[in-house]
Amino acid sequence: MEIRRLGRSGLFVSEISYGNWITHGSQVSEETAHACVRTALELGISTFDTADVYGGEGVKAEDVLGRALQGVRRESVEILTKVYWRNGDAPNDVGLSRKHIMESIDASLRRLRTDHVDVYQAHRYDRFTPLEETMSAFADVIHSGKAHYIGVSEWRGEAIREAHALAKEYRIPLISSQPQYSMLWRVPEAEVLPVCEELGISQIVWSPMAQGVLTGKYLPGQHVAGSRADETGGGSMARFMKEEILTRVQRLRPLADQAGLTMAQLSVAWVLQNPNVASAIVGASRPDQLRETVAAAGVTLDADLMKAIDEVIDPVAERDPDLTLIDRGWPLPEED
Template sequence: MEFRHLGNSGLVISEIAYGNWITHGSQVEEETAAACVRAALDAGVTTFDTADVYAQGKAEEVLGRALKGERRDGLEIFSKVFWPMGEGKNDRGLSRKHIIRGAEDSLRRLGTDYLDLYQAHRFDYTTPLEETMRAFEDLVRQGKVLYVGVSEWRAEEIERALKIADEMGFDRIVSNQPQYNMVWRVIESEVVPVCEREGIGQIVWSPIAGGVLTGKYRPGQAAPSGSRGADPKSSHFVKDMTEDEALLRKVAELEPLAAEAGLSMAQLAIAWVLRNRNVSAAIVGASRPEQVRDNVEAAGVTLDDALVARIDEILGDSVRRDAALTRSPEDIRNLG
């Protein structure tokens, strides 16, 4: 395993992080989830990312039990807050009430006294940003949160948060968690330049595009059994890609490139993400331990410029680059 600083902060994290969105508490049994966590630990992964909304708290509980008995100071545990956790009007968003209550609940479910990183899971247009920032700052001063980050925030939203932090004397955000992979590059034009300038690192999710970049989905064929695309509970997350036959044909053309580099398709995709100097970690998920063991082999891999250029040539206009595709819900009252 290789390690990187989280942005310009002093926190060092594994460049492959283990995440349990969709899988823990819903898609796989707890015994399998624990085996995946064990495979990650055995491979040297120290960074684990989750969120309260994943399986409505069950994912945090499963991860907490899977990590029980591990030396806490040897781990970096991340969670997030924003999405609805109940039917109440204050059970969502980034109000002080929801952030404080959300943090307390996450700590309880994870079985820990503190979170290494607590992230605003989306931007909240209905709450003053000063209120949000002060609530996070209070958690930091109480020792319940060590660092603060955001997820899927636009460049101008990150800049607003930094300005408030500087004016009010708060700790600055140190990370952003966006979707980022070979075919989804919307952060490159605006978010990454701001974050590089301000010392904010990216902890990227979906580096293999929900499994699409592994080549498992074939044009004109049904999604393979056991895949995300075949699961009624999760297929909608990848439907746009798995139904794009032109994209699937292009992904198939990447297979010889991966073979030439001595990499699996997943390893190629993850290594491609990690070559971006602003990326602090790539989050991988798994429904089987062998997937974890395969993915972590991307740590420390260097892709040469010629290979990267060939990838770009093959994918062509299938790559999404529009910064406006990063957006948060405008009305949290209708979420859920």
């Protein structure tokens, strides 16, 4: 496992991170979740990504991760969590207000069984709260020692620029952006990556395998019983489950074979070729999945292979920056 510097900060992260978005507290047993965390540590993963709403009702994912990391030297791992999405029934249990941020960080720390997180991330942009209020609250979280750095997730380039200016004013380190990024989802390339490169902010990308589609297990015209797509009816995967996309993904298989990689390894290695990507988040429902994926660490794809991948995928790759997965707004009480 190699390590990479996060932005222009002094923080280093493992180039593959372990994330528990749809596994801990929902899809897998706690025993399996703990086994996956142990395997991640054995494989050299030191960076763990979660959020205060992962795991469904009862925000179980943070709780499970906190228990799984008990006994691990705190200084040897980097824990990242997030705030924004609704985690209660009260009007202020959502968003990036000072109230929600301050209450959420304390709740996350209790569940994670630690006195600080390494990076505290705004899970979406909040168009209802002044950015100055949000950044001031993050500054207080940093200055209180409850987080060392801050980051954002699924923010547009201009919003990142505005937040970075305020972070400099408040003398706090905004060092990371967490967008969806893969061969099929190139949305961050138009705005987010250029802005972040300019400002010294790194990407910690999620879904480098396009929610499993780039592993090649979904074949054109074939139903996969028991798969994530089967269980969710497609959900956010629906955009990738088109015949043309699935057909082109199968054309990557000989390229992966040529590189001596599995399809999963090829997709993770591909995002790690981007110099602005510090880490790629992967999940697992079994330890052996992690062992396969982590083999992508340290892999260099040569220019001819990168060109060949582009020739296959470019016609179906999504690049529209307007499709950044920002929240379009959560319900507010009716105004008079």
